[in-house]
Amino acid sequence: MSVRFQLSDDQRALRSGVREVLDRRFGREALRAAVDAPGRLDRELWRALGDAGLFALRLPEAEGGAGLGLPEAVLAFEEAGRALLPGPLVATHLAAGTVPGASTGETVVTAVDGELVEWLDAADVVRGDATGSAPIRSLDPLTPLHRLPAGTDSGAPDGNGTQIPVATLLTAAEQLGTAARVTELAVQHARTREQFGRPIGAFQAVKHLCADLLTRTETARVAVYAAALTADPADIAAARLLADEAAVRGARDCLQVHGGMGFTWEADVHLHLKRAWVRAQRGGGNTESEELLAAHLVT
């Protein structure tokens, strides 16, 4: 009997290993400290991520990497998304093996994505042409943004060639992590918060929001994992659409389940929603993926 479409033992171990590192290096205290110091990238954390192999994961062992594939990268980026890990993670991962120091976390690499650049001031290397860009007051306190003049077409980080759109896939993996995390947060709150003398999760109106959170997350999960296995651009486009939906709608429903607390700065829900919005804008938003899949239907 073959392994099948389920995580292997090694993959489970990798996932819990990454989660453990992130819990230790970027727990809730570190997260809130990062929110209080916007724009500052923790270079020590970045090197620790390099040591843990986040950037070198897919490099051959001869080049100091772990020789793993897209499925493992997707699992690691799902954990990064879950932990709200800040920084140009995808761009640095993609630069590993090309830009010196990227794989070890010595060099921070960002990339121009359409009319936006994340973490431009903190980066050592910028891929693409960021000339003329100016900082904007970013909606996400954990993602500083620069804006290029409107109409500047610098292309997406995946380019428009025939290569596998890895940046899109890894972004989808991060969105999946957010979707899974906000599902947990909503369920935790629904179990413990009491009103009318019982946990609010006993009320169907709340219960059904939670069920929909899980349904969207698990549907996105299989789409992302399958896309990592096939590396087919249409599968990656599908994964992207479902993961964006699961993250953005999930964070909103999680906020709703939290009631008044969900609207506060103190609760983490808004951080998940804002990051999900930032990621959903990458590659110019959803349109391209929808068009790609539509075109696929008539080929």
Add this chain to the structure above:
Amino acid sequence: MDLSHTPEEDEFRARLREWLAKVLPTLPAGPPPADWPARRAYDLGWQRMLYDAGYADVHWDASPTTRLIFLEETEKAGAPYVGANFVGLLHAGPTIAAEGTPEQRARWLPPILRGEEVWCQGFSEPDAGSDLAALRTRAWRDGDDYVVTGSKIWTSHAEVADWCELLVRTDPGAPRHGGITWLAMPMDAPGVSVRPLRTLAGSAEFAEVFLDEVRVPVAHRVGAENDGWRVTMVTLSFERGTAFVGEVVACRRVLRELARTARENGRWDDPVLRRRLGRLEAEFRALWRLTQWNVSEAEANGGVPGAGGSVFKLRYSHARQELYDTAADVLGPDGLDLDRPWVLDRLSSLSYTIAAGTSQIQRNIVAERILGLPKGR
């Protein structure tokens, strides 16, 4: 994680394809939808062909992956649906196989596999739908028989069924789930009457079944008296396993046909419609992956489908309705013409968020059994 197949599975697929290519051209045209006896004969005839070729028990004995391949390939080849054999092959049969005595298995299973007998399902009642445990059809012991009085509803194929898997209340004093018993009732027994129910699609797909002092031998009871609820749950878990595999394959084909039609009639130039079709493609790709994931999970758990079936059903029933709503947009004015393709399918799709557990009940299942939220209202 792995999406590839074993050599044995590839060989199974190749043999099945070859067989389908050989036999499907020899099949007569399908029967008219309103002709129940013709439908029965056609569906049983197909089951007999499967039996002769060694595929009859693929729903029972094969690994979940083999079953997935079977359902995928038969749908792609345009083979007949399980049709009138549905309850026998996917509900009553597996229940008898799991819970019946050797005599009961020997009596009822071979005729199901050989395409000789049709089963229907007598679970729901006018006052027991989502709340199935509220069923009130009574059965009293009288010597070697149960005497059954009550009524059942939403019974497919009742007009042409030989047997009914029937849930009755044998102990009205017991707690709701406690006093229920599972019986195999012959549909030609005196006191059984069937009244077809017309659906909003205009067809008579279901029936009401009225039971007036129907005598059912005690030997036809599967499982212990008052243990019918547990026996039934065995059946229901099968329905949420691979029951929709063929339909997902079919939906993906419909989606391609929709895109082609939109190209022909010019609506493809509308970017809103085009992107909606693109989104549906993403949705059905994911539903196919979800099926593979659930099947792999079932295989890892020794063939038992998990609660992931509820996640699938919630998402799929909604997606199917969205598919045919989009079809109406592609068709424009033709979307009101019942003689156009997809218009009747749009009407039928309305049942998907209701049948086999409404979406609201499925959400309760997901929230309580997977997420562990407290029961309540």
